[in-house]
Amino acid sequence: MENSIAGLEQNAVKIRRAIIEMTHAAKSGHPGGSLSSVEILTALYFNIMRIDPARPDWEDRDRFVLSKGHASPVLYATLALKGYFPEEELSGFRRIDRMLQGHPDMKGTPGVEMSTGSLGQGLSAACGMALAAKLDKKDFRVFALIGDGEAQEGMIWEASMAAVHYRLDNLTVFLDHNGLQIDGPNRQVMSVEPLTDKWKAFGWEVLEVDGHSPEEIISAAKRAEGVKDRPTMIIAKTIKGKGVSFMENEADWHGKAPGDEDRDIALKELEVICCEC
Amino acid sequence: MSASTATRDAYGKTLVELGKENRDIVVLDADLSKSTKTVMFAKEFPDRFLNMGIAEQNLMGTAAGLAASGKIPFVSTFAMFATGRAFEPIRNSIAYPRLNVKIAATHAGLTVGEDGASHQCLEDIAIMRVIPNMTVMCPADGVETEAIVKAAAGYKGPVYIRLGRPKVPDIYVKEDYAFEWGKGVTLKDGGDVTIIATGIMVAMALEAADDLQKNGVNARVIDIHTIKPIDRDLIKMAAAETGAVVTAEEHNIIGGLGSAVAEVLGELEPVPVIRVGVKDTFGESGTAEELLIKYGLTPCCIMQAVEKSIAAKDLLKK
Secondary structure, eight states: OTTSHHHHHHHHHHHHHHHHHHHHHHTOSOHHHHHTTHHHHHHIIIIIOOOOTTOTTOTTOOEEEESSGGGHHHHHHHHHHHTSSOGGGGGGTTOTTSSOOSSOOTTTSTTOOSOOOSTTHHHHHHHHHHHHHHHTTOOOOEEEEEETGGGGSHHHHHHHHHHHHTTOTTEEEEEEEOSEETTEEHHHHOOOOOHHHHHHHHTOEEEEEETTOHHHHHHHHHHHHHOOSSOEEEEEEOOTTTTSTTTTTOGGGSSOOOOHHHHHHHHHHHHHHHHHO | OOEEEEHHHHHHHHHHHHHHHOTTEEEEESSOHHHHSTHHHHHHOGGGEEEOOSOHHHHHHHHHHHHHTTOEEEEESBHIIIIIITHHHIIIIIITTTOOOEEEEBSBSGGGGGGOTTTOBOSHHHHHHTSTTOEEEOOSSHHHHHHHHHHHHHSOSOEEEEOOSSEEEOOOOGGGOOOOTTOOEEEEOOSSEEEEEOTTHHHHHHHHHHHHHHTTOOEEEEEOOEEESOOHHHHHHHHHHHSOEEEEEEEETTTSHHHHHHHHHHHHOOOOEEEEEEOSOOOOSSOHHHHHHHTTOSHHHHHHHHHHHHHHHHHHHO
16 A cells, blocks of 8 residues: 555655654754655655665665755655654754754664765765675665755766766666755756756766656656666656645745744645545 | 885785785775776776776765775775865765775875975875874885785774875884784884874984984884874873974874874873974975975984974973
8 A cells, every 4th residue: 555656645745744843843954855855755765665674774675865965854754654763753853862863864863875965975875885786796776866956066977977987777866856946046046957968968868757746756767777787867857845835936945944833834735635635 | 224115005915915805895096096006906806996087076975885885995096186175075975974985095295296286185184184983094114004904994984094105115024013003103212202203204203213312312203103093192101201202294284193192292291292294385396305305304304303392391391
């Protein structure tokens, strides 16, 4: 049930609610880019990836690296829902002496594969993991999620060159293309388009999906599995703040926590969607 | 002492030995394998050698991912690019999660020579030392390099190893050298002053001590091959017993060995500390020998520093 489309949609609502609760309670954090990548993480953790929450160190598990580490709320909510740690931990997000750091810490949190937060670095680590699989002739897959603003980092392109050079067909990267970053739209801050042409020119297989459609995400990940000798970039068109009307497409909600009233409205909206499914 | 081995050569040879023993060892370079000597490993184990091209940030980030998946990556390029260009991936992707990556950077210091200031890294000890979880090592000769590289391979966690371009005199004899993790080596005993040196300056410290002996000054000489964690006990004891300290390093006098020693002694055993090093300036093109003389890294400069530190000690007594 949980890996069916209906199950994924229900989980997506639960994760969105958790993102609102966490950032509200912490009075800080990044709701916008967390909400935009909910379906991607839901599809990965509840359908696509070969993982076992009871064995987070299982050698043959698939790996997921959240390169856009500021979207930690979506990762934590997903890991908790999947059973990597108790959901009560979510209330300690960004609090002193608690497990869930502002940005992911692989040493302290079960299921977190790489410490990230400084943009541009997670993709390189994912390449390293994919290389390790090749060296050891293991069949695990490595997934990563990067942001569109993150594509402005030079390190992303260093890694993108290396992933093709080393034929990392076990690497599948999602790009959460919501078009917004802290200071405003990508096109105003620093143009990143044409993203598809750029990664194609680097030699990647490039797919485009609706980043809020679990079916499209799952089918793209399946296609990526069949691609040989090169990595796959799945450009997922998304809406920043997706699911909460007043946060949608608003750059201001990149790194701002919802207040009491914001939270109440948001949770109400998310309840409605929940009842529909 | 005869000039015989460059620490980078000893590193290249040791890597090949380690590669035979441990299949998890992988080596990464950034288009400088012929200079860093990782080319020896590349020839022997082409499948476990990853040239990452001229892209040092990704070099470090990839090593982090390999280590997160159980590999033991040795990463090499010039010290300038390893610690300068890739500082933040080292800090955030390697040291923060305490991943098992060994950064062996060559061409550190002025002795890069003709390439000039852009390539003469005089800051690497400082910027690696300030990162939590990072071990910082700097061997004095080929024998010590071999011991350090082997010890680093057996240690679980990030290590920075500082290596040089030129041949340096042999100080140790392999059969007699017992490397101890985090322990400095007292190479010569003496009661008047302690010279604490690292890297190529260890041989010069010994030379200075010999000359001082002729003038009736008994200098103790300590090789600090591990700058972090530093051997606090040995340094404290030497300062207490000799009352005057000189440090010597091929690095900016800010932030390197001299600073580390001064930090220890300021807290544990305040005595005069005179630092020999590059005096907060950039280098320039020239031969290694010419540069060492011009920038004050010679046995003679160490002797002058010793005079100063002993004079300061005597002044304190009065």
